[in-house]
Structures are given as structure tokens and as C-alpha cells.
Amino acid sequence: MRIGIVGYGSVGKALHRLIYERAWEFKNKYGLVLQVVFVCDRSGCFYKDNGINPPETLNVKDAGKPLSSIFKVEPVLETIKKGLVDVAVECTPANFINAEPAFTHIMEALKSGSNVITTNKGPMALYMPTILEEAESRGLVVLYSGTVGGGTPFIYFADNALKGNRIISFRGILNGTSNFVLSKVINEGSSIEDAISEAKRLGIAEADPTLDLNGTDSAAKLVILLNHVFEDKYTLKDIEISGIEKGIPKVDFNHTVKLIASSTPRPRVSLEVISKDDLLNIDGTYNAVEFTVEELGSVYLIGKGAGGRETAGAVMRDLVELKNRLQIQYFRKSYSRML
């Protein structure tokens, strides 16, 4: 399977390393031969037809240099439009205003016949129905398990582990930065400002954590889960969003406050006072989702919500899923030709 990595930062680089480290395992266990043939950063794309050995490009980026400082690069869209790969993996920064440049990267990859895996939630939060329709009309696949929960497989859990069951609703903590800040304020009496400074010092929060704290990042993940689990056609503007910016309610010893994304009674992200016995009372940077399932009642999944290597791990799962989906498509086509 020929792979192009668009966005060669924390996730993109970790993915390239993982593909290299797991090459034998993927070949033997899944029959998948993975080959990264292009990587792109802001300066452009470096393409090598017989595959890029990770140290070649990782050493350049780890030294803080652009790919163009060493390699002959082409503009990103030019490379994507050539349709050189079976799958383009989109790992550029999220943008919740217009989802660019990722939305164009994804649409052009599909138009050129490449399947897409994205860890970038911007395009899915704003244009998920459009993207999935485009892929379907071309018989291509778009996978996005790294967009929700980093490496923790909330999407596949809903899909595979609960296959054949009926999910009625779900609620969860989908943002590690805000959960870290809330834990510090409620449990240790920190001020919001001190908790944010500590999150930045520990590398948990970005330089500007506004979208984590005001609920936008959680809402983007809620949109993706809603569309995936219920096959709805929500976008970010359909979600009622509030976050930590208006202050955190005071609670007694038996209660705590969490930033909860809920599918019902209407899709929303808001601060909620919950009992300390609630299983969503997890601290630190963890993410957790409670699925209410008709046959089972409440089922919970908890795990790390971010991390470059963890999110690259989600892409590895998507690569296996992509192979399975392509195989099914191939058998369906062969079968219908026989009839």
C-alpha cells in the first residue's frame, strides 16, 4: 500500500516511524506491505517512488529544518493531485473556521483516486457529510479514527465492539487539556490561570489553548462521533457549545465539574456538575465515553486522549481497516461480474 503523509509534525513523523518499525508485523499479520512514498510539510512535498526511509526525512525535521532545505520539493496540492498513492494521510493543523488547507487536500486526494485517512478533525467537523459523499460516489474510503480520542478507539469501539447492539446515546470527556485544568481547579484549588500555565509547562496545552477550553475541540469530536454512530449529518454549527471561559461552578465534596459532550437531549458541550461516583469522573488528560446501549446499559471506554505516537497508532488501525474495506469492495465487484 503506497502512502503519502501530508503534515509531517508530531503525528506525521510518529506515523512514518511506526510504519517502519511495524513493517514485518504488518506484512505477516495483515498481509499489508506499507510504503511511504511522499511526505509534506509547509515547504512542500518530497516524493520518492521506491519509498522514503524514515531517517532520511526525520533527521531533517527533527533538526527543525523544512523539507525544502535538503530535498527537491513540489507544492503540496500538485503532488496530491497526481494520485500517486493508495492513501493520503492528512495530519496538518486543525482549522475550525474553514477547515483549510486540509479540506482541499482531502477533496483533491479523493478526486485523484486516493483513499484518505485523516487525524485532522477540522474538515470532518465542518464538512463530514460532503467528504463522505464524495468518497462514496468514487468508491473510495475515508477513515478518521484518530480524530476522536487520539489513539483510544472510541470510533471502532462503537462500530465493532458494539456491532449488532443499539447505541441509544453517549456522553463523554473528549478534551484532555480542559480536563486537566478542571481537575487542578476542583481537586487542588488552583486558579484557572495557574492550572493553564502548568498545562502549558507540561506540554499538555498548546500555546493558545482557547479552542480546548471553550469547548470547540470537544464539539468537533462530538460531531464526528454523532455522524459516525447515528449516521447523522451534523456539522459544528449544530452543536450548542460552552466551556470553561465563563468560570467553573463551586461544588460540594461529593460532586465535581466536567466538560461533557453529550448526544442527548440535544447535541451539546457544557460544564456539568456530576457525582464523584460517576464513572466519567476521571482526572488528568484522560478521555472517557459512556455509551448507553439498549441491550447492555452503560458501557465505558477510557484512555489517553492525545499524543503523536498514540494518534499515529490510530492511523495504523485505519490502515488495516482500509485494507479490509478494499478487499470487500474487490470481492463484491468480482462476484457481481460472475452473475
Ligand SMILES: NC(=O)c1ccc[n+]([C@@H]2O[C@H](COP(=O)([O-])OP(=O)(O)OC[C@H]3O[C@@H](n4cnc5c(N)ncnc54)[C@H](OP(=O)(O)O)[C@@H]3O)[C@@H](O)[C@H]2O)c1
Ligand atoms: N498531536 C496530537 O496529540 C493529536 C491528537 C489527535 C489529533 N491530532 C490532529 O492531527 C493533526 C496533526 O497534529 P500534530 O500534532 O502532528 O501537528 P503539528 O505537530 O503541528 O504538525 C503539523 C504539520 O503540518 C504541516 N503543515 C502545516 N500547514 C501545512 C500545509 N499547508 N501544507 C502541508 N503541511 C502543512 C506542518 O509543517 P511544518 O513542519 O513545516 O510546520 C507540520 O509538519 C492536527 O490536525 C491535530 O489536531 C493531533
